[in-house]
Amino acid sequence: MTAQTARRFNLAGGAITLVTVICAVIWAFPIYWGIISSLKPEDEVVRPVIELWPETLTFDHYWFALTETQIGSWYLNSIVTALGVTFITVTTSMFAGYAISQLRFPGRTALWWLILASFMVPTQVLIINHFVLMANMGLLNSWAGIILPQLIHPVIIIVYKQFFDQVPRDFREAAVMDNASEWRILFKVYVPMNWGVTTALSIVTFIWAWNAFLWPFLAVTKTEMMTITVGITQVWDAFGVYYARQLSAAVLAGFPVALAYLLFQRRVTQAITLSAGIKG
Incomplete structure (x- = not known):
């Protein structure tokens, strides 16, 4: 490689880095602005000027969100429903992926094509059906009513089927020769060999369930049963909207998933890569 070619590569790399930094700043600025605005008095928030740092730093809005709202109940509802959706979804998907990958039964191919076809259907299309079903079953304003349609x-x-397909058949044949049941083969052979996939999918499913808004918004009308994403829309005052209070509640709502992402960044990236590979 000549010096001129190396210089061109350096210039191209520098340009790509600069563009990446600019895009990162543009993406992160609204988050920064929301956090900073939640630490400002309300009169500073509504000023028609851009102030990148508050003149008066205050935590009153966070205190209001923690003491004057039902944010504790909203957190509890989000934790229960997000964990419920995560556990049931990952567990049943694991069973289904194993059955389609390793078992032979009538209708297996048709079931697989049905799953592939359902992947093409946006969940928003099913909202009306879900609402009618939950209403007829009397499950609105309940944890079960929030969880079931999100499964x-x-x-x-x-993803599970693809990874189970990659496990060498020798492992299964050895387990069958030892008279192992299908349950034991699944949990002693296939799950341990794909434990990283299970962890990654669980984290991403939890984040998705925590951030869900549309269905919890439709399924719950009682304030005490709202999830955190829906509950923060109730942070208002009799005299009008207080933007700083709403922003402080939004920051509190997003803190758990932000923390989860920071702690499990590699697993989240792995799961997103797996999902993107399937969609591609």
């Missing part, structure tokens, strides 16, 4: 994740089944 449709064909992509997780597809």
Whole structure:
């Protein structure tokens, strides 16, 4: 490689880095602005000027969100529903992926094509059906009513099937020769060999369930049963909207998933890569 070619590569790399930094700043600025605005008095928030740092730093809005709202109940509802969606979705998807990958039964191919076809259907299309079903079953304003319609994740089944397909058949044949049941083969052979996939999918499913807004917004009308994403829309005052209070509640709502992402960044990236590979 000549010096001129190396110089061109350096210039190209520098340009790409500069563009990446600019895009990162543009993406992160609204988050920064929301956090900083939540630490300002309300009169500073509504000023028609851009102030990158508050003149008066205050935590009153966070205190209001923690003491004058039902944020504790909203957190509890989000934790229960997000954990419920994560556990049920990952577990059932694991069973389904194993059955389609390793078992032979009538209708297996048709079931697989049905799962692939359902992957193409946006969940928003099913909202009306879900609402009618939950209403007829008397499950609105309940944890079960929030959880059940959010259990449709064909992509997780597809990911599991692909990884179970890659496990060498010798392991299964050895387990069968030892008279191991299908349950034991699944939990002693296939799950341990794909434990990283399970962890990654669980983290991403939890984050997705925590951030869900549309269905919890439709399924819950009682304030005490709202999830955190829906509950923060109730942070208002009799005299009008207080933007700083709403922003402080939004920051509190996003803190758990931000923390989860920072702690499990590699697993989250792995799961996103797996999902993107399926979609591609």
